[in-house]
Amino acid sequence: MIAEFIMIVVGGIKFGAIYALAAIGIVVIHKATRTVNFAHGAFVLMGAYACYGVVEGLGLGYGAAFVLAPLAAGALAAAIELAILRPIRQADSFAVITSTIFIGIGLSELYRLVQNTEMLALPNPVPGPPLFLGDAVVTREQIWVVAGAVLAGLIGLAIFGYARIGRGMRAMAANPRGAALCGYSADAVNALAWFLGGALAGLAGVFAAPSKGVSAELAISMITAGFVAAVIGGFDSLRGALMGGFILGVAETLAAGYVSSATKSAVSFLLLFVILLWRPQGLFPEAKIRDV
Amino acid sequence: MSNQRGSAALRVTAPSLGMLAVAVLGLAVGSYWQYVLAVSLSAAIVGGGLAMLVGYARCITIATGAMLAIGAYGAAVPVIRLDIPFLAALAFATALGALAGIVLAVPGVRFRSHNLAMVTFVFQAVVIIALRESKGLTGGAEGLNVPSPTLLGLTFRDDAAFLLLCGVLAALIILPLAVLLEGPFGKNLRAVAGNENAARAFGIEVSHHLIAAFAWSSAVIAFAGALSAPRYRIIDPDSYGILASIFTLAYPIIGGMGSIWGGLVGGGVLRIVPELLRPLADYIELIFCVLVVLTLTFFPDGMASAGLRWLRPRRRGEAAAPAPARAQQAAPVAALLSSTAAIAGKPAHRVMPPADGALLAVAGVSKAYGALRAVNGVSLAVPPRALHGLMGPNGAGKTTLFNIISGFVAADAGSMALAGEPLEAVAIERRIGLGMTRTFQHAAVFHSLSCLDNVVIGLGRNGVWRTTWRSAQAAIDAGATRAERHAALAALDCVGLAARAREPAGALSLGDQRRLEIARAIVSRPLLTLLDEPVSGLAVEEAHRMRELLLAINRDLGIAMVVIEHNIGFLVSLCRRISVMSEGSVIAEGDAARVVEDPGVRHAYFGEREAVA
Numbered sequence: 084m085i086a087e088f089i090m091i092v093v094g095g096i097k098f099g100a101i102y103a104l105a106a107i108g109i110v111v112i113h114k115a116t117r118t119v120n121f122a123h124g125a126f127v128l129m130g131a132y133a134c135y136g137v138v139e140g141l142g143l144g145y146g147a148a149f150v151l152a153p154l155a156a157g158a159l160a161a162a163i164e165l166a167i168l169r170p171i172r173q174a175d176s177f178a179v180i181t182s183t184i185f186i187g188i189g190l191s192e193l194y195r196l197v198q199n200t201e202m203l204a205l206p207n208p209v210p211g212p213p214l215f216l217g218d219a220v221v222t223r224e225q226i227w228v229v230a231g232a233v234l235a236g237l238i239g240l241a242i243f244g245y246a247r248i249g250r251g252m253r254a255m256a257a258n259p260r261g262a263a264l265c266g267y268s269a270d271a272v273n274a275l276a277w278f279l280g281g282a283l284a285g286l287a288g289v290f291a292a293p294s295k296g297v298s299a300e301l302a303i304s305m306i307t308a309g310f311v312a313a314v315i316g317g318f319d320s321l322r323g324a325l326m327g328g329f330i331l332g333v334a335e336t337l338a339a340g341y342v343s344s345a346t347k348s349a350v351s352f353l354l355l356f357v358i359l360l361w362r363p364q365g366l367f368p369e370a371k372i373r374d375v
Numbered sequence: 376m377s378n379q380r381g382s383a384a385l386r387v388t389a390p391s392l393g394m395l396a397v398a399v400l401g402l403a404v405g406s407y408w409q410y411v412l413a414v415s416l417s418a419a420i421v422g423g424g425l426a427m428l429v430g431y432a433r434c435i436t437i438a439t440g441a442m443l444a445i446g447a448y449g450a451a452v453p454v455i456r457l458d459i460p461f462l463a464a465l466a467f468a469t470a471l472g473a474l475a476g477i478v479l480a481v482p483g484v485r486f487r488s489h490n491l492a493m494v495t496f497v498f499q500a501v502v503i504i505a506l507r508e509s510k511g512l513t514g515g516a517e518g519l520n521v522p523s524p525t526l527l528g529l530t531f532r533d534d535a536a537f538l539l540l541c542g543v544l545a546a547l548i549i550l551p552l553a554v555l556l557e558g559p560f561g562k563n564l565r566a567v568a569g570n571e572n573a574a575r576a577f578g579i580e581v582s583h584h585l586i587a588a589f590a591w592s593s594a595v596i597a598f599a600g601a602l603s604a605p606r607y608r609i610i611d612p613d614s615y616g617i618l619a620s621i622f623t624l625a626y627p628i629i630g631g632m633g634s635i636w637g638g639l640v641g642g643g644v645l646r647i648v649p650e651l652l653r654p655l656a657d658y659i660e661l662i663f664c665v666l667v668v669l670t671l672t673f674f675p676d677g678m679a680s681a682g683l684r685w686l687r688p689r690r691r692g693e694a695a696a697p698a699p700a701r702a703q704q705a706a707p708v709a710a711l712l713s714s715t716a717a718i719a720g721k722p723a724h725r726v727m728p729p730a731d732g733a734l735l736a737v738a739g740v741s742k743a744y745g746a747l748r749a750v751n752g753v754s755l756a757v758p759p760r761a762l763h764g765l766m767g768p769n770g771a772g773k774t775t776l777f778n779i780i781s782g783f784v785a786a787d788a789g790s791m792a793l794a795g796e797p798l799e800a801v802a803i804e805r806r807i808g809l810g811m812t813r814t815f816q817h818a819a820v821f822h823s824l825s826c827l828d829n830v831v832i833g834l835g836r837n838g839v840w841r842t843t844w845r846s847a848q849a850a851i852d853a854g855a856t857r858a859e860r861h862a863a864l865a866a867l868d869c870v871g872l873a874a875r876a877r878e879p880a881g882a883l884s885l886g887d888q889r890r891l892e893i894a895r896a897i898v899s900r901p902l903l904t905l906l907d908e909p910v911s912g913l914a915v916e917e918a919h920r921m922r923e924l925l926l927a928i929n930r931d932l933g934i935a936m937v938v939i940e941h942n943i944g945f946l947v948s949l950c951r952r953i954s955v956m957s958e959g960s961v962i963a964e965g966d967a968a969r970v971v972e973d974p975g976v977r978h979a980y981f982g983e984r985e986a987v988a
Contacts, residue, residue: 121492167672170672178671181667181671182667184437184492185668188660189664192661196661303617310493345504345508348500349504352500355497356482356497363490
């Protein structure tokens with residue numbers, strides 16, 4: 084019983100780590116550019132697809148995939164920001180949000196047209212016998228994903244929180260004109276934020292690809308999970324998004340394990356609804372500065 | 376665009392006539408194209424419904440697929456299981472759609488933009504899961520066989536007959552939609568989308584309007600779902616999935632969000648495109664996505680509006696012509712008296728000013744944000760017809776006090792009354808009914824509405840039922856709105872903007888937007904209006920004109936004013952009494968000229984200015 088519970092929770096933490104990466108990317112983009120990126124699921128898909136290309140197509144292995152896939156997804160995100168969203172941002176948030184929705188669907192469609200198969204499978208990046216925790220079985224892949232995703236998430240957090248470029252992004256979000264007067268270029272900072280967010284999404288794709296497979300479904304499931312995790316965390320909190328990812332992952336696998344697999348998606352909707360209605364500031368809100 | 380001539384009745388019926396015309400012309404083409412036109416008509420209905428929600432209210436909804444499914448199953452299941460007539464089932468499905476819209480909107484309209492989109496996404500997902508799981512009723516994922524509709528013993532199996540049926544029914548359902556969108560209801564939705572605070576200050580209950588928009592739009596979309604289901608013969612939950620929702624969202628965006636036509640044309644045309652481009656069938660979704668992004672980038676008003684503009688280039692030239700006439704002489708303010716008297720014979724407010732004592736009585740009002748005491752025990756007494764100035768350095772709490780008086784911020788302590796009526800329990804939207812209006816520090820006009828429509832909203836007859844009724848009246852009898860427009864035009868004339876009545880408010884200069892705000896604030900002939908920095912950012916000459924205008928309004932209409940302003944010369948020459956606030960408290964109050972000489976005031980106010988300089 085306990086062993087089963089541990090295994091379910093560990094499985095949940097693994098997916099939670101992937102959700103957390105996706106959510107942190109959404110929050111980084113939102114914090115810096117005040118844009119909610121509904122194309123984020125498609126960025127995850129692009130990262131996963133790039134991973135497949137590097138590992139299976141080029142035969143370069145996962146090491147290269149971990150470098151190249153996030154770079155590719157980040158570059159795509161930055162290009163979309165510069166070429167499409169930058170001109171639209173002059174109008175209003177409605178136009179920007181709807182654009183990201185259709186950009187996301189368009190990317191998924193593009194993937195479907197290019198790769199017209201059911202699902203692309205990838206080999207396990209860390210083969211080998213599982214580890215035993217008492218009676219509970221923990222796979223090497225689970226440890227690898229959790230450790231890797233958390234590390235990557237913390238690096239992203241550190242860049243946004245402490246590095247000069249992160250300061251620029253936060254300044255741009257708080258007061259675009261003020262930041263511009265201080266010598267930050269709005270276009271460059273926005274593009275950089277999208278690159279960082281896209282790279283985190285791409286990384287989430289690399290971690291997700293071996294266990295979830297690469298398919299257009301991945302985009303929809305990851306935008307939902309990433310958005311819900313971000314909402315749990317308060318949408319403007321990077322740490323909150325990290326925690327939100329874990330909470331969602333564990334809640335989903337617990338529901339799937341103990342109730343039924345059909346309730347899995349219901350859980351994320353329930354969490355989203357409950358948080359939005361009763362605690363719209365999230366479970367881990369940032370210090371309330373914007374309220375005044 | 377608001378420059379359309381012709382009677383209101385024609386404008387409201389034109390979309391329905393268009394639907395009928397498509398159906399009749401469709402009789403000339405082959406059977407396959409009649410089928411295509413029939414589904415295209417139902418897509419046009421969907422586009423019309425989305426024009427209200429997406430185009431006017433600017434809510435992003437991803438629940439359209441669910442609403443279509445509710446309509447399709449809501450009509451098909453009763454027909455199959457209970458054998459009830461098609462038209463009754465259609466009516467039932469439409470009502471079910473309205474109910475679903477309300478169920479979605481009541482929790483949903485607490486949110487805006489991306490969070491609202493996400494709530495609609497959840498609704499969409501839950502409805503499809505529910506349809507798939509309740510196999511006994513809906514046939515689950517395998518789908519449901521929908522019989523051809525029967526009417527008066529006739530079965531509409533034939534494509535031509537079905538097309539005609541679609542045309543007639545589409546014309547019927549689009550009519551109320553056009554009535555609402557062309558009338559005050561549509562304008563109020565635009566006001567809400569443009570500036571919620573200003574909308575609320577003039578009596579528009581935002582959530583009521585958005586819930587109504589969801590209900591109407593969902594009912595119309597469910598109607599379309601019920602109408603088109605028999606043509607698909609078999610319906611299953613997955614064809615109403617998330618992708619269906621997103622691609623229908625493209626209808627009003629590509630078609631254009633400026634009018635109901637954008638949604639109708641967008642839906643109708645986009646539904647035909649896949650049939651025209653059969654060889655590119657695989658790429659159609661991608662093409663849609665590209666089209667949407669291109670539209671948002673290059674034609675934010677949509678293709679239909681771009682087309683209209685291209686068809687009527689001269690109209691724009693005409694509209695631009697009167698611009699030099701801006702410095703026109705304003706009409707005497709007293710003219711507003713007679714023209715507003717025509718509206719229901721009396722001012723909008725129901726309370727009468729007291730003969731003596733205070734019109735506005737604020738006693739011991741406080742508001743703290745954490746440790747910051749924004750307003751600290753402020754008392755203020757403004758007699759009827761008074762001009763009362765409020766000055767103080769930035770951050771003194773002046774605007775917070777205005778927000779408390781007008782209801783946007785709840786005070787922690789203290790009491791307020793207008794003409795003896797306690798204000799605390801009165802919602803923001805009802806305060807205009809008591810005879811109180813306001814302007815905003817950042818001129819808060821409704822950019823997408825014409826100046827005239829801005830001022831009509833200022834009349835404050837904006838409850839959601841009343842607005843629905845006014846829309847119906849406006850469609851039936853153009854005379855019904857004549858009194859409103861007459862009063863609004865008179866108010867515009869007072870502030871010198873009559874020549875620009877038909878121009879969108881967003882096209883005005885800052886000074887003119889401030890004058891428009893004044894017109895909107897006085898057209899209901901309130902007892903009191905709160906003016907937040909009426910001349911900030913204006914040139915000296917404009918400020919001078921503003922002073923003359925405000926003095927005339929006060930003298931001729933008897934409207935009391937509380938005026939926040941940093942321009943002390945302006946304030947002293949306008950107001951007889953001035954209160955000075957600093958760090959949340961009133962530090963001095965009295966005769967205008969004397970207050971500014973007070974040493975304490977000079978220290979708090981000018982002292983800081985010198986330090987800054």
